[in-house]
Amino acid sequence: MNDNILTDLLYKYINDPDDFTNNLNLALHYDGIEQTASAVSYYLRSSERTDEDILKYQCLLRAGILFGKQGCRNFTVKGLFQHALTIQPTRPEGYFLLSRFYEKEENYHDAYLIASIGEKVSEQNSEPLILNVEYPGFYGILFEKAVASWWVGLCHESRSLLEDLYENYDLDGIHMQAVKNNLQRLSETSKGLHLVYLPKKYRDFDWGVAAENEWFHKRVAEEVFIDNVYQKFFKVEEGDIVFDVGASVGPFTHLIKDQKPGKIYCFEPHSQLYQTLTRNVSDENVVCVNQAIGPVTGEFECAGLFNKDLLGSSERENRQTIPVIKFNDFVKQNNITQIDFLKTDCEGGEYDIFNDENMDWISENVSKIAGEWHLSSPELKIKFRKFRDTYLREFPNFEIYSVDYVDMKWAIWDDWFIDKYQEVNLYIDNREKSRDKWRVTKWPTLEFTTSIPEKGCVVDCAFCPQRTLEKSYTGQRMMTLDNFKSVVDKLPKEIRVTFAGFTEPWLNKNCTDMLLYADEKGHPISVFTTGIGMKVEDVYRLKDVPYAGNPNGGFVLHLPDQERIAKHPVTSNYIKVLEAFREVCGEIQNFYTMSMGPVLDDVKHIFPQASVPEFWSRAGNLMGEAMLKPELYNLKDQFKSIYHGESPKTCGCLEDLYHNIVLPNGDVSLCCMDYGLKHILGNIYEQSYEEVIPKTKTCFNLCRFCENGVNP
Ligand code: SF4
Ligand code: SF4
Numbered sequence: 001m002n003d004n005i006l007t008d009l010l011y012k013y014i015n016d017p018d019d020f021t022n023n024l025n026l027a028l029h030y031d032g033i034e035q036t037a038s039a040v041s042y043y044l045r046s047s048e049r050t051d052e053d054i055l056k057y058q059c060l061l062r063a064g065i066l067f068g069k070q071g072c073r074n075f076t077v078k079g080l081f082q083h084a085l086t087i088q089p090t091r092p093e094g095y096f097l098l099s100r101f102y103e104k105e106e107n108y109h110d111a112y113l114i115a116s117i118g119e120k121v122s123e124q125n126s127e128p129l130i131l132n133v134e135y136p137g138f139y140g141i142l143f144e145k146a147v148a149s150w151w152v153g154l155c156h157e158s159r160s161l162l163e164d165l166y167e168n169y170d171l172d173g174i175h176m177q178a179v180k181n182n183l184q185r186l187s188e189t190s191k192g193l194h195l196v197y198l199p200k201k202y203r204d205f206d207w208g209v210a211a212e213n214e215w216f217h218k219r220v221a222e223e224v225f226i227d228n229v230y231q232k233f234f235k236v237e238e239g240d241i242v243f244d245v246g247a248s249v250g251p252f253t254h255l256i257k258d259q260k261p262g263k264i265y266c267f268e269p270h271s272q273l274y275q276t277l278t279r280n281v282s283d284e285n286v287v288c289v290n291q292a293i294g295p296v297t298g299e300f301e302c303a304g305l306f307n308k309d310l311l312g313s314s315e316r317e318n319r320q321t322i323p324v325i326k327f328n329d330f331v332k333q334n335n336i337t338q339i340d341f342l343k344t345d346c347e348g349g350e351y352d353i354f355n356d357e358n359m360d361w362i363s364e365n366v367s368k369i370a371g372e373w374h375l376s377s378p379e380l381k382i383k384f385r386k387f388r389d390t391y392l393r394e395f396p397n398f399e400i401y402s403v404d405y406v407d408m409k410w411a412i413w414d415d416w417f418i419d420k421y422q423e424v425n426l427y428i429d430n431r432e433k434s435r436d437k438w439r440v441t442k443w444p445t446l447e448f449t450t451s452i453p454e455k456g457c458v459v460d461c462a463f464c465p466q467r468t469l470e471k472s473y474t475g476q477r478m479m480t481l482d483n484f485k486s487v488v489d490k491l492p493k494e495i496r497v498t499f500a501g502f503t504e505p506w507l508n509k510n511c512t513d514m515l516l517y518a519d520e521k522g523h524p525i526s527v528f529t530t531g532i533g534m535k536v537e538d539v540y541r542l543k544d545v546p547y548a549g550n551p552n553g554g555f556v557l558h559l560p561d562q563e564r565i566a567k568h569p570v571t572s573n574y575i576k577v578l579e580a581f582r583e584v585c586g587e588i589q590n591f592y593t594m595s596m597g598p599v600l601d602d603v604k605h606i607f608p609q610a611s612v613p614e615f616w617s618r619a620g621n622l623m624g625e626a627m628l629k630p631e632l633y634n635l636k637d638q639f640k641s642i643y644h645g646e647s648p649k650t651c652g653c654l655e656d657l658y659h660n661i662v663l664p665n666g667d668v669s670l671c672c673m674d675y676g677l678k679h680i681l682g683n684i685y686e687q688s689y690e691e692v693i694p695k696t697k698t699c700f701n702l703c704r705f706c707e708n709g710v711n712p
Contacts, residue, residue, distance in 0.1 A: 005029065020050040024059070036066040053087050058131040060084035061093055065134060068101070075546045075589055077101060092122035093135040099144035108151035109410075115145035139169040147182065153405040159183070202255075208276025210249045224251040230370040233399055233427040236261050236341045243339050245293055245353065245371075246346035248273050250280040257283065261341070265334075267293060269302065269322040287334075294324025295352045302349060327353045328361065337365065344371030351383040354391050362430075363394060369428040372403075376422040385418055393696060396439035397429040413442070436492070437658075440696045443551055444494060444658040445526075446487075446689075447672060449501030450508035451478045451664055457503035459530050461566040461596060462635055465621040465675035467628040469502050472677040475665030481510040481517075487662060487684050488518050495689070496524040496548055501661050502675060506533030512541050524548035526590075530558045530568050531577045539580035547590045551654040554590035557581060559610045561597035565635070570602050578606045617641035619673035620705035642707050648699035652710030657694045668692045673706055 009029055013022040027042035040063045047059035064080035078101055085094035095118025102111035124138045146161035165171060165179050202225045211217050223229045230252060236242055239262040244253050247266035256264070263285045268274045269292040278288050294300040301321045330336075344350045350373055354362065362369075375384045392398055392412070400409050403423055411417045438444035452473050456466035488497065497518040499505040506529055508514075519525050526548050547555040559578075560568040568574065585591045593610035617623060617639055626633040651657045651671070661669045666685030669677055679700050682692035703709035 018049055020046055020055070023049055024055075027059070027062075031062070031066065036069055039063075040066045054129075057084050057088040057091065057094070058129045058133060060087070061097060061129075061133040062131045064097065064101075074101075074105065076544075090121060090123050091126055092118055092124065092138055092141055093129065093133050094118075095122055096135050096140040096144060097133065099141065099148065103144055103147055106151075108148045108407075111144060112148035112152050112154075115141050115148060119145060136172055136175060137169075139165055139171060139175065142169075143175055143179070146179075150182070151407070153401060153407050155405065205251060205254060206249070206276060206280055208249050208279075209272045210276065220248060220251055224255055227405070228255070229425060230343045231256075232401075232425075233370070234341075234368045234429055234431075235259065238262075240340035241265075241336070241338055242341045243267070243343065245342070245344040246349065247277055247281075247288075248345075249276040252343055252345075253277075253281045253286060257281070261285070263287065265289060265336075267291060267346075269324070289325075289330075291323045291325045292346065293327050293330070293349055293352050295326070295355075297325045297329045298323075300324040302347070327358050331361070339366045341368045342366050342371070344369075346371075348374045348376075348380050348383070350374070351380075351387060354387050356390070359390065359394065362391075367429075367431045369395075369426070369430065371426060373424050373426050374422070375418060375424070381418050388412065388418075391428075393440040395428045395430055396436065397432075399427045401425045401427075437690065437693055437695055438492075438495065438656075441654065441656040441658055443496060443553075443655045444492075445496040445498050445552070445655050445660075446491060446668075447498040447501050447659065447661045448479070448484065448487075448505065448514070449503055449661055449663050450484070450499070450505045450511050450514065452503055453477060453507060458507060459504055459532055459566050459568055462629070462632050463565065463596065463615045463618075463622065463639055465618055465625040466503075468621050468625050468675045469677070472675070473663065475663060475667065477664060478508060479510075479514075479662075479664040481513055483664075483666065483685060484510070484514045485517055487666070488521055488523065490684065490689050491523065492689070493522040494524075495658075496526060496553070498526045498528070498552070498659075500526075500528035500672065502663075502672070504530050504532050506531070506538070509533070512538045515542060515545065519545045524553075526553040526555070528556045528558065530560075530566070531581065532568055532574065534577045535573070536576050536580045539577060539584060543584045543588050545589075547588065549590050552659070554592050555588050557585075557591070557593045557607075557610075559593055559595040559607055560600040560603060561595045561612075562600050563597045564600070565596040568600075570600065575603065575606070578603055582606050615639035616707050617705070618675060619702045621673065621675045624676070640707070642705065642709075644704045644709050646704075648712060649703035649706075649709035650697050650699045650712040651703055652708045656696055657698060660693060670694075670700055670702060673702055678702060 006029060009022070009026050013026055016022055023042050023046040027039050027046055030036075030039035030042060043059040043063040043066070047056045047063070050056055060080050061084045064077045064084070067080065068074075068077045078098070081094055081098040081101060085098065088094065095114055099111045099115040099118065102108070102114060118141045122141070129135070142161055142165055146158050146165065149161065150158035162179050162183050165175070166183065171179065205225075207217050210220070236256040236259045238260040242256065242261045242264040244250075244264055244266045247253060247268045248270075250266060253264050253266050264281070265287045266277060266281060267289045268277050269290060271290065274288065274290045281288065292302050294302060299321050302324065344353065350371060373384060373387070375381050398409075399407070400412055401424065402408050402421065403425060408417065408424065452469065454470070454477065456470045457464065460466055491497070499511060499515055505511045505527070511533070515525060515527070525545055547553065558566065560566055560570060593607050595610035595612060597612060599607060599610055615638060620641065620643075622632065622639055623641065626636050653659060657670075659671055660681060661672060661674070662684055663669060666683045667677075668681045668684050670679035670681060679702060681694060684692050697712045699712055
C-alpha cells in the first residue's frame with residue numbers, strides 16, 4: 001500500500017519536480033515513515049518552491065526538528081530555526097524551538113534571550129500551523145524562559161514563571177510534570193525565601209553595632225541567611241575545619257553551627273564587631289581571633305567597615321591600622337594541617353591568603369573555598385588578574401558569579417570582565433584535585449600527523465622544515481585507522497582533534513574515516529590541508545562536520561601559490577577536488593583558504609584569492625633547514641625569527657601547552673614547531689593522555705626561539 005502511494009507521489013514529482021505540492025507530499029510521506037533524511041530534503045525543497053511565507057516557515061521548522069533528531073547537525077538545526085524566524089518574526093513556534101535548542105545545548109544565556117524576545121514579540125493566539133512543529137502552545141516559550149532563567153542565575157524570575165505556569169496555564173502532561181519538578185528543585189535551595197519565612201533564630205540574631213549600618217546589615221543578612229551564598233555549591237560538613245575570614249558579628253558561623261563542623265576559626269579585626277561575634281558564636285569548638293589576615297604579622301593599614309556611615313569599605317576613611325597575622329604564620333602557630341571550608345569576606349584581604357607564598361599549601365590542604373573577591377580599585381584589579389592567572393589555572397573546578405547571582409564563568413578570561421566588575425562570588429572545589437592538566441585552556445588540542453613518508457611531505461613547501469623532520473623521524477610511516485581510533489578513545493571529548501601535523505594529512509588514505517570517527521565521538525574538529533591526496537568523494541563526506549573556530553581552528557584549505565613556494569602536484573584529480581570544494585565551501589563551517597603567495601594561475605579560476613600568512617622560523621628550525629635546502633636559503637629574508645635569550649620560556653598560545661602532535665608511531669611531540677622532534681613528551685599508544693601531556697607553564701628550550709614563547 002505504502003509502496004503504491006510512494007510510487008504515485010514520485011511519479012507526480014518526476015513530472016513536475018518544482019511543484020511545491022509534489023515536494024511537500026513527498027516530505028510528509030517520508031516524514032510519516034521516519035525516513036528523515038529524505039523528508040528533510042523535500043521539506044527544504046518545498047520551502048524553496050513556495051511564495052507563501054507561512055509555508056516556508058513551517059517547512060524550515062519541520063526540517064530543523066528532523067535534522068535535530070539525527071543528532072549531529074546542530075549548526076544546521078540552529079540555522080534552520082533562525083532562518084524560519086526571519087521569515088515569520090511574530091510567530092511563536094520558532095522562538096520556542098530555538099530557545100529549546102539552546103537549552104538542550106546548555107547555552108542558557110541564548111535560550112533566555114530568545115525566549116524573552118519570543119515572549120515580547122510573538123503573537124500568542126496565532127492560527128495553528130499545518131505541520132507538527134512540536135509547539136505545545138505559548139506556555140512553551142514561558143517554560144523555556146523559566147528553565148533558562150534558573151540556569152543564568154535569575155532564580156526569582158524562574159520561580160515566578162514556574163508558579164505562573166502551574167497556576168494559570170493548561171499544560172500538557174510533560175510540561176506539567178517538569179514544572180512541578182522544577183518548583184520542587186527550587187524550593188530545595190534556600191535562595192529566594194522571603195524573610196518572613198526565616199526561622200526565629202535568624203530573625204533574633206544579634207547584629208550589635210552592625211545593625212547601625214543599615215546597608216551592611218541588610219546585605220549580609222540577605223547573603224548569609226536568605227541566599228546562603230557561601231554554600232551555594234558545597235556545604236560545610238560534619239567534622240569540617242572551617243575558616244570564617246571576615247566573620248563580622250558571626251552570621252556565617254551562626255548559620256553553620258547546626259551542620260556540626262569540627263572546629264571554626266573566626267577572624268574579625270574590628271573591635272566592636274569582635275565583641276558581638278564572641279557573644280554570638282561562643283562555643284568550645286569556635287576560636288575567635290581579633291586579627292585580620294594580612295601581608296605581614298603585626299600591624300597593617302587595612303580596609304574594613306570601620307565607619308558606619310560609609311558604604312564603600314575601601315574608602316579612605318574606612319581604612320585603619322589594625323592587628324594582622326600572615327595566613328601561613330597562623331596555620332603554623334596553630335598546627336593546622338587542613339582546612340575543609342575556607343570562607344572569605346574580607347574587603348581585599350583575600351589576596352593576602354591567595355598569594356604565591358601560600359599556593360602550594362592551599363592546593364594540598366584546603367578542600368572547599370567560597371568567598372567574595374574584590375576588584376573595586378585599580379590595585380585590586382591587578383591583584384585579581386594575578387590571582388586569576390595563577391590560582392584559577394591551578395584550581396580548575398571553580399564557579400564564579402556576579403553578586404546578583406549571574407553565572408559569569410564564561411567571561412572570566414576576558415579583560416572586560418576585570419574592568420567591569422567590582423566584586424564577585426567565587427567557589428573553588430578542590431576536593432578531588434583534578435588531574436586534568438589541560439583544563440587550564442578552553443582550547444585543548446591534539447593534532448595528528450597521519451603519515452611521515454621517507455621523503456617527507458609531498459608538497460614540500462619551502463618554509464616547512466621537512467628535511468629536519470626526515471632526519472629526526474625513523475618510526476612507523478603510516479598511522480593505522482585502528483591506532484588512530486585507540487587514541488581518540490582515550491581522549492576526553494573536550495579535546496579538539498586537528499588534522500594538520502608535520503605532513504599533509506590526506507597522504508594517509510584513511511584520513512577521512514579518521515576525521516568522521518573523531519567527529520562521531522563528539523570531539524571538536526579542525527583541519528589544515530592542501531587537499532592533496534583527497535578524492536572528490538572525500539570532500540562531500542567531510543562537508544557537514546561542524547568544524548571548530550579559532551584559535552587555530554576551522555577548515556583551512558592551503559592553495560598552491562604562483563611562486564611555487566608550496567609545490568602541490570596540480571593534477572586533473574586535484575583540480576576536481578578544488579572544484580568540489582568550491583561547490584560546497586558555503587556549507588563548510590569555518591571554511592578558509594590560504595596560500596603562501598598569490599594563488600597559482602592554474603587554480604585561480606576556482607579560488608581566485610587566499611590570505612597569505614606571515615612566515616616565521618618555526619622556532620628556529622628553518623635556520624638549520626636552510627643549510628639543507630638551498631631554495632630556502634635564498635628565501636631567508638622572507639621569514640621572521642626571534643630569540644628570547646637564555647631565560648626559561650613557556651608557551652603563550654591560547655591552547656597553552658596542550659596543542660601537541662601525535663606521530664604515526666604514537667609518539668607525542670610538544671607542538672607544531674618541533675620538526676626536529678626535540679621534545680617528545682611520551683607515547684600515547686602506550687600511555688594515557690594525562691600521562692603524556694606536560695604540566696602547564698613547563699618551560700621548553702624550543703619556546704626560547706618561538707614567537708609564542710612567554711615567561712612562565
Ligand atoms: S606546510 Fe604543510 S603542506 Fe607544506 S610541506 Fe609542510 S606539512 Fe606539507
Ligand atoms: S615552541 Fe613553545 S611557545 Fe612555541 S608553540 Fe611550541 S610550545 Fe608554544
